[in-house]
Amino acid sequence: MEPRGELFVLGLVLTIVVLLISVFISVWARRFTRTLGDYYVAGRSIGALNNGLAMVSLALSLTTFIGLTALIIEGLYIAVAVYAGFTGAFIGMLVLAAPFLRRHKSFTTMAFIAERYDSKTLRYISVIVMMIVSVLYLGGNLKGIGIVFYFLLGVPELWGIIVGGLVVTLYVTLGGMYGVTYNQTFQSIVLIFCLMFPVAVVLRSIGASGWAFPPLGYGDMVPLMTEVVPHYFWAMVAHPVTYIAIFLGSFFGIIGLPHFVMRYFTVRDAREARWSTVICVFLVGLVNTTVYATGFAAVYYMQTAGVDIAPAAYDYVVFILVEALAGEGWLALAIAGSVAAGLSTVSGLLLIMGAGLIHDLYGSIKPDVGDEKKLKLSYGAMIVVGVLVILFSLDPPEFILEAIMWAFGIAAAGLGVPIVLGIWWKRTNKYGVGAGMVVGTLVSFVCWIMIGYMGMDPVDIPFPFFAQYFYGPLGWIKVIAFTVPLSFILTIVVSWLTPPPPEELQRQVDEMHGWSDVDPTRYNGKALPITIIVLSVFIIWFMTTLYDQFPK
Amino acid sequence: MSNSSRRGYKVEVWVTAVCFFIVAVIGGFFSSIVVILNERFFHQVPTPEPLIPAYGETMFVSIEGLEVLGFPLHYFLLVVLSWIGVTLIGAIWCIVMDRLEEQQRA
Numbered sequence: 001m002e003p004r005g006e007l008f009v010l011g012l013v014l015t016i017v018v019l020l021i022s023v024f025i026s027v028w029a030r031r032f033t034r035t036l037g038d039y040y041v042a043g044r045s046i047g048a049l050n051n052g053l054a055m056v057s058l059a060l061s062l063t064t065f066i067g068l069t070a071l072i073i074e075g076l077y078i079a080v081a082v083y084a085g086f087t088g089a090f091i092g093m094l095v096l097a098a099p100f101l102r103r104h105k106s107f108t109t110m111a112f113i114a115e116r117y118d119s120k121t122l123r124y125i126s127v128i129v130m131m132i133v134s135v136l137y138l139g140g141n142l143k144g145i146g147i148v149f150y151f152l153l154g155v156p157e158l159w160g161i162i163v164g165g166l167v168v169t170l171y172v173t174l175g176g177m178y179g180v181t182y183n184q185t186f187q188s189i190v191l192i193f194c195l196m197f198p199v200a201v202v203l204r205s206i207g208a209s210g211w212a213f214p215p216l217g218y219g220d221m222v223p224l225m226t227e228v229v230p231h232y233f234w235a236m237v238a239h240p241v242t243y244i245a246i247f248l249g250s251f252f253g254i255i256g257l258p259h260f261v262m263r264y265f266t267v268r269d270a271r272e273a274r275w276s277t278v279i280c281v282f283l284v285g286l287v288n289t290t291v292y293a294t295g296f297a298a299v300y301y302m303q304t305a306g307v308d309i310a311p312a313a314y315d316y317v318v319f320i321l322v323e324a325l326a327g328e329g330w331l332a333l334a335i336a337g338s339v340a341a342g343l344s345t346v347s348g349l350l351l352i353m354g355a356g357l358i359h360d361l362y363g364s365i366k367p368d369v370g371d372e373k374k375l376k377l378s379y380g381a382m383i384v385v386g387v388l389v390i391l392f393s394l395d396p397p398e399f400i401l402e403a404i405m406w407a408f409g410i411a412a413a414g415l416g417v418p419i420v421l422g423i424w425w426k427r428t429n430k431y432g433v434g435a436g437m438v439v440g441t442l443v444s445f446v447c448w449i450m451i452g453y454m455g456m457d458p459v460d461i462p463f464p465f466f467a468q469y470f471y472g473p474l475g476w477i478k479v480i481a482f483t484v485p486l487s488f489i490l491t492i493v494v495s496w497l498t499p500p501p502p503e504e505l506q507r508q509v510d511e512m513h514g515w516s517d518v519d520p521t522r523y524n525g526k527a528l529p530i531t532i533i534v535l536s537v538f539i540i541w542f543m544t545t546l547y548d549q550f551p552k
Numbered sequence: 553m554s555n556s557s558r559r560g561y562k563v564e565v566w567v568t569a570v571c572f573f574i575v576a577v578i579g580g581f582f583s584s585i586v587v588i589l590n591e592r593f594f595h596q597v598p599t600p601e602p603l604i605p606a607y608g609e610t611m612f613v614s615i616e617g618l619e620v621l622g623f624p625l626h627y628f629l630l631v632v633l634s635w636i637g638v639t640l641i642g643a644i645w646c647i648v649m650d651r652l653e654e655q656q657r658a
Contacts, residue, residue: 080627084634088579091642095568095575099649215631219622233624247576271653274646281642285635292631513564514656515557522561 010328011152014336018190019167022343025183026175036371039176039378040107040355041265046181048272052279054184055263057344059090059284060191062144063404064291065338070314072295073302078474080292081243082405085250087285092251093260094277099270100423100512107265108352109258109415110360116422117430118505123364125434127356129414129441130258133407134349135392136448137257140403141349142393144315145342148335151319161393164339168346169386172354173379177266180347187340192287194337199290201326202297206304215289218296225296228303239472241543245409245481248539252484253408256416258356259348270514294318301325350389354382405477406448413440413483421491423513426506426524432495440487447479469543481543485536492529560652571645578633578641 033039046054064083071079106112110130114123142161149160171179196214203211203218210217218225226233254260264273298317301324302309309317318338323331358378363369414437421428450461458470458479470478500506503520510518599610620628 080630084579084630087634088575088638091575091579091638091645092572094642095571095645215635216621216623219628222619222622222624233627251576271646271650274649278639278642278646282635282639285639289631289635514653515561516656517557519557519561 008152008328008332008335010332011335014332015148015152015339018187018336018339018343021186022183022340023167023171023174025186026171026179029175029179029182032178033176036359036375036378037107038178039375040351040359041262042177042181044266045268046266046272047268048275049279050181050185051263051267051272051276052283053188054181054344055090055260055276055280056283056287057184057188057191057341058260058263058348059086059280060188060287060341061141061345061404062148062338062342063140064287065191065195065318065334065341066144066147066315067140067404068288068291069295069298069318072292073298073309073314073317078242079295082246082250083288083291085243085246086254087281087288089250089254090277090281090284093254094274094281096420097255097261097423098264098273098277101261101419102264102267102270102273103512103514104508105265107262107359108355109256109261109419110356112261113415113418113422113433114360114364116505116508117418117428117433117501119430119434120364122418122430122433122437123360125437125441126415126418127361129410129437130356131353132441132445133257133411133414134259134353135389136403136407136410137259138346138349138389139393140407141342141345142390145339145346147315148338148342151316152335158394162390164342165346165386165390165393168343169350169383169390172347172350172386173382176378177351180351181266183347184344187344188283190340191337191344192283194333194340195287195294196290198322198326198330198334199294199297201330202321203293205325206297206300214293215286218293221300225300229299239469239478239543239546241469241478241481241539242472242474244539244542245477245479248484249405249408249412249477249480252412252416252420254411254416255419256411256414257408258352258411258415259345261419262348262352262355294321297321297325350382350386353385353389354378357381357385402452406444406452409477409480409483410441410444410448412480413437413444413487417484417487417491421488421495423509424523425492425495425528426509426520426522427495427500427529428491429495429498429501431498432491432493435494436487436489436491439490440483443486444479444483447476447483451476451479466543478543481539485539488532488536492533496529556655560655563648564652567645567648571641575638575641578629578637 032043035043037043068079068083071082101112104112104116106115110123110126113126114120142165143157145164146157146160149155149163150157171183175183199214200211200217203214206221208218208221210220263276267273267276298321301307301321309320313320319331319334322334355378358374358381362377363374417436417440418428418433422433447461447463450456451458458476459467461467461470463470466482470476506520506524507518509523513523515522597610619625623631
């Protein structure tokens with residue numbers, strides 16, 4: 001079965017409505033933008049519910065709607081494990097970073113790193129890391145918008161990438177963070193309803209008695225499903241270090257992805273930052289579990305109806321399924337929800353890229369430039385970034401979720417590690433962070449070039465000693481189980497071997513944790529760094545064990 | 553550091569460590585634990601031929617009977633714990649930190 005690839009009027013109408021409302025919200029939100037702080041962090045005025053909903057739409061990108069379903073068909077249980085890790089990662093980000101970053105009062109991740117470690121060089125390096133992970137993340141999502149447009153109009157994916165990219169660039173430029181936040185809130189509501197209802201109808205049509213609650217509503221069909229797809233729930237797929245890599249990539253990657261972290265700089269205080277994450281994780285889990293149901297329904301439908309969908313069309317399977325089992329009205333809803341999901345994530349990424357270039361890069365090179373001029377430059381930078389991203393996305397990855405997973409891995413090693421250690425260990429200094437960031441990012445990025453971009457087999461890449469262990473399903477993901485521990489080890493060891501940071505930098509750690517007084521013994525013990533080093537060495541060693549016990 | 557702030561510091565660090573550990577286990581490592589403990593939850597069977605390239609000659613499958621709401625136990629736990637479980641842990645952490653923040657202000 002092939003994706004329809006022809007004009008779908010109802011879907012097109014709903015998509016245009018979503019696009020127009022998004023632009024309208026940005027035009028409306030523009031009135032709130034007076035200063036640079038309004039443009040980048042919405043004047044730090046966003047409440048927990050609003051921020052939580054905005055985070056939901058950031059988290060539930062097109063990779064969730066489209067890529068996860070494709071990966072479930074491809075990899076089955078392990079795909080669920082990936083998203084289970086991703087859902088839990090929000091609480092990891094909550095307890096390790098969220099409220100503390102809010103108290104730091106930076107504008108961006110890059111500013112946090114530069115100010116916490118008092119280093120312009122680290123600011124520039126973190127801007128480069130941010131650009132790499134953002135482009136990877138965006139490439140996947142813009143391809144998703146291209147997929148939706150192909151399904152809607154039958155036009156090549158390229159046109160979807162261009163049109164979707166231009167629309168989102170327009171409304172991000174117009175509305176800044178206020179526009180992005182209110183748009184993301186609107187898009188969250190749209191995408192939750194536009195996924196839950198069509199999936200419920202699909203489950204009803206395949207006979208699931210609990211169809212009204214998609215996350216678990218297909219449980220009674222499991223015996224029948226395991227009859228037609230016996231291996232669906234077979235958990236034993238890969239070496240355990242694969243799951244550890246998923247944990248490291250998702251838990252530290254989400255902290256390193258600047259568009260997630262930036263949401264915490266927009267809220268009113270640390271309490272709002274905390275509760276917005278709880279709201280977010282509940283809704284993200286609701287939608288993720290619904291997507292697992294979609295993946296199951298797709299596998300079940302393909303097996304029972306004898307439908308053959310080519311692997312290249314797996315990214316379209318949500319739409320194929322909804323059209324076949326629910327009808328065109330529901331398909332139109334699912335498409336509108338998908339567009340909303342794609343736009344919200346892309347908008348967050350564009351804003352952080354613009355902020356990185358103007359606030360962190362230009363503002364650092366020319367510190368005397370006033371906020372008013374920076375604000376004007378920000379509008380221009382946003383347009384330039386949008387166009388550049390569209391150009392980069394013209395050659396998108398084959399499967400969109402893989403690009404996102406690489407982005408998580410690079411962000412974890414390059415940005416996640418310095419943020420977490422900067423919050424929890426006063427002794428972390430700029431030398432350690434520089435070593436960890438540069439080596440962690442470089443190793444991850446070079447591996448992505450070889451495996452993700454050039455398409456080399458992970459076991460064949462020139463990676464001394466370790467390449468032989470990158471075997472099995474999603475074998476490349478084990479790269480993360482090497483780079484994140486390596487980044488931790490380098491940061492801690494080099495920090496220990498070099499002079500401690502000045503007192504005023506260590507004071508920031510007490511302030512981030514809400515203490516009005518300063519105590520040099522707080523967050524300065526040896527237990528945390530030693531534990532991290534031991535665990536890191538163990539994980540790297542563990543990758544080389546049990547070699548004969550798991551499938552190659 | 554006064555006694556109350558020392559106690560507050562310890563509460564913050566320990567509650568955070570415990571919550572992170574639990575979330576890491578049920579959200580991130582749970583699958584891994586299932587895999588590592590496969591002797592307890594799974595038994596080995598020959599892999600169906602089409603799946604051999606991906607899975608190898610043998611696979612571990614869940615033992616029949618360990619089901620909740622029709623789902624194999626490991627799948628049910630993974631899905632429910634990584635969603636409801638982590639949300640609850642997050643909420644508990646937030647409540648503790650809210651109280652700590654009030655003490656810090658006082």
